[in-house]
Amino acid sequence: MLKLENITKTFDLTENKADIRVALDNISLEIDDGEFVTIIGGNGSGKSTLMNIISGAFSADSGKVIIDNENVNNLKEHKRAKFLGRVFQDPNMGTAGNMSILENMELAYKRNTQKTLKWGFKKEHYNCFKESLSKLNLGLETRLEQKVKLLSGGQRQALTLLMATIKKPKILLLDEHTAALDPKTARKVLTLTNDIITTEKITTIMITHNMRDAIKYGTRLIMMYDGKIIFDVKGEEKSKLTGEELLDKFDEQEKDII
Amino acid sequence: MLETIKYIIIDALCMGLPYALLALGIFVSYRILDFSDLTCEGSFTLGGAVCVSGIILGINPWLTSILGGVSGFACGIFTGLLHTKLKIPALLSGIITMTALFSINLLVMGITKNSSSFAQAFDTVAYVGDNKTIFSLSIFKNRNMNAIFISAVIVFIMVAFIYWFFGTEFGMSIRATGMNQQMARSQGINTTIMIIIGLGVGNFLIGVSGALTAQYTMSAKSDMGTGALVIGLASIILGESIFGKRSFKNWIISVLLGSIIYYLIIGIAINLGLPTFLLKLLYAVLIIIILVIPFIKKLLKKREVKAC
16 A cells, blocks of 8 residues: 655755754655554654655655555655545644635545536535534534634544545544644544544554554554664554553663663 | 715725725735735736726727736736745745836836837836727716726626635635645645636736726826735725624625725825825825724723723
């Protein structure tokens, strides 16, 4: 489904290119259809850069990104959108605040299509949107005409999630999408995320800071450190994984550096 | 007294209706696209210049009015290309286009002169003279009533066009781009194209506005666009603060009415004896007042809370 081949990405920290930081160091990764991958790692480990390389927000210095046997290296961010559903860390990022819930959902529904001069709203979508909103159990189904900026952070994230999955994406990218929410809301959104992913069988990559979440959810766990993948488990091995083991792995790396 | 009031209202409508399109155009770039576009000062004049020169050359006034709009559209596209393709900051892109347009406008207004050398093929003003304009179409006997009616019809068509356009899939994508580019891109929207076309549509309206204004005043002048941005912005903010912006339809109509009210205020000021050379000063003072109103409202609210 998703294949990354020898991806390297560096950032110039100063203008004269003397100070270069390697964000991703020759990373290769293959993710199968239907896998739910959680990625964990400290600040600056390269997990967000990895996400941005897949989505096309950054282009890699070298290496290939292949989605569904198609090399997407030269596809810009908006062209890759037809493969991807994305939810960001900032709840304001995934929706257009001054548009209604209905308008936001219409845009998401037509993610894969050419934008034409046809009228942007379709009556037959209305009920379909209402039904999917009611599944969120947040009471949003009665507020379709309201502007999204009036919603709370959790509601906005849930809506973004719904928009990302309204047309089943080839890959769902979740970039710490619960990090900006309070613990109770975060748990609710995460449960919702898990429900949608497992019932729709969506191939997913989820970045998280929370070790417990990384272990609890998903079928595969990847740990990153300093631009490299240092740990990769799936299946039964992953389900047996405990927090202590994961923490040990992390400490090992820290010791090597010191 | 009653005569004076009638006179002020008619005058406000005569100027306010053509300028409503200017305000709408600026509304598209500033409010919908969130793009501080200074192209308008040049594209407004270009619209007028193209229209008047076209009329002098014997082209149908309705057609030249549209050509005025199309030339504005081209200016917007140019600014958009500078910003998106060459990565020049928004404000600077507009200033560059506006500066270039100053020379181009002089050339366009000089096109009708039979000058022997290129160095003399410019003019700072072009007069319609005895040629027909769109306002020559006589529906009412009174010249002003006639102008108001024709402007109103054009404004209505443009407002309907804007309402339709921004409700289509394409227009919705432009609105989303203006609100949140990251969201737009992740929903498969090509934000580069949306910014370019959006600026084009905004400046199209501004070009048409220039064409109408030039025909109403029977001339195009190289400085007719000076202060256009301030007038447009003032109209937008005035309209918004009086009539609100609850829905898109409500918002467009607010901008439209804002422009007319703006000219009512100007008309009253002139009638009270303000010399016309102080007009631009009045524009500036007016926009300061309009901008400060929400701030004062907030202050008053705070004080009320404290008093309790």
